[in-house]
Amino acid sequence: MPDIMGAKDIAFPHLGIYLENVPKSFTIFGFTIALYGVVIGIGMLLGILLAAHIAKKENMNPDVIWDFAIYAVIFAIIGARLYYVAFSWDQYKDNLLSIFYLRQGGLAIYGGVIGGFATLFIYSYTKKINPFKIGDCAVFGLVIGQIVGRWGNFFNREVFGGYTDSLFAMRLPVDAVRASDIKQTHLDGMAAMGDVNFIQVHPTFLYEGVWNLCLLIAMFVFRKHKKYDGQMCLIYLGGYGIGRCIVEGIRTDQLLIPGTQIAVSQLLGFVMFIGAVIADIVIRMRLKKKQA
Incomplete structure (x- = not known):
């Protein structure tokens, strides 16, 4: 060294x-391009490609994924920014235009997830398609996007925890x-x-990335044993939720619920995990009753 x-x-x-x-960042023709944005863009593209591939294997038209992705990406970015701004309001209240300075970072994954799922249900309703069939494909792309996208935090020198002298x-x-x-x-x-x-x-961005990689592998394994439409969505929500809940406890840049010392992403992760587990149990019980 x-x-x-x-x-x-x-x-x-x-x-x-x-x-x-x-x-x-780097400069092309006098225009500065943030690596943070480039990495997130690459993650999104890889995510869409993977989701379309999964859709094809599920005998779905992959064009549906590409069509859905156009809307999902837009509203996921909007959701990610609004979520971050909402829980970091003190940084923006005196300069509202800074809300639009995305090249400086400030996207919260949970906001993107919320925006993406909201788009899923609206899109499916308007197209008269089963949202859970699309969702079970889309979550694979979502995870790979998160795995790659976290490296944007690496280039931005952000999303880390407190002092440590550990191996990593x-x-x-x-x-x-x-x-x-x-x-x-x-x-x-x-x-x-x-x-x-x-x-x-x-390097909590790295911890979360490794967790998401393990989650992606688990999802590929469980996909072969899927019992109902929407199960992959629940596995994602539960798996990512509990992992984020743990990693969030290490981070020092937590977004807090106003007036408290509660990390909103940690609380939301726990709620997602519990909700996913309960939903899976209820659905399995209903399926057993129908088969009885």
Whole structure:
């Protein structure tokens, strides 16, 4: 490992990984493009491709997925932004135009999930299609989009936890991180390499990405044993919900319910998990009664 850390470097010291000059953006023809947005865009495209592939295997017309995705992507982005702004209102109330500055980050996955599912039901109603058939394909794409999209947080130096010296500890130069994301726990563990001060944190974006990868594998396994339309949606909601609930407890940039110290995403994740489990049990019981 180098003895000096650059202002744009990122390191995982205990894994022996040192990345130099990791950019947040690049410029084409004088226009600055944020890698955060590029990565999310790639995740969305891969997600749509996977969902269309699953639809074809389920004897559905993959064009339905592409058509649905056009609306889902738009309203997922709107939902993700509104969710983030709603629970970070103090950052935007004095400059409402900053709500539209998406290149600076500030998208909440839960808002995207809510926007996506709302679009699913509206789209299915207008097209007179079973929403759960589409949903069971779409959630595969949603998970792969989340797995890839989390790396946008890596380039943005965001979505991390408090100080740690664990195996997966990540070092970030202080000046490369938004001031609002640096908490006292980070300052207490701050150190220096050369002229650069750095913080060493839990890479919670990575934890969530690994969890989602495990969830995706589990979904592929359970898909072969699906009992009813909508079951893959419930597996996603329950699996992602409990994973996010756990990881959210480590993050230091939690969005809180106004007037409380309750992390809204942690609470929502727990509710999603419990709701999915109860719904699955109820549906299975009804299916058994019909078969009896």
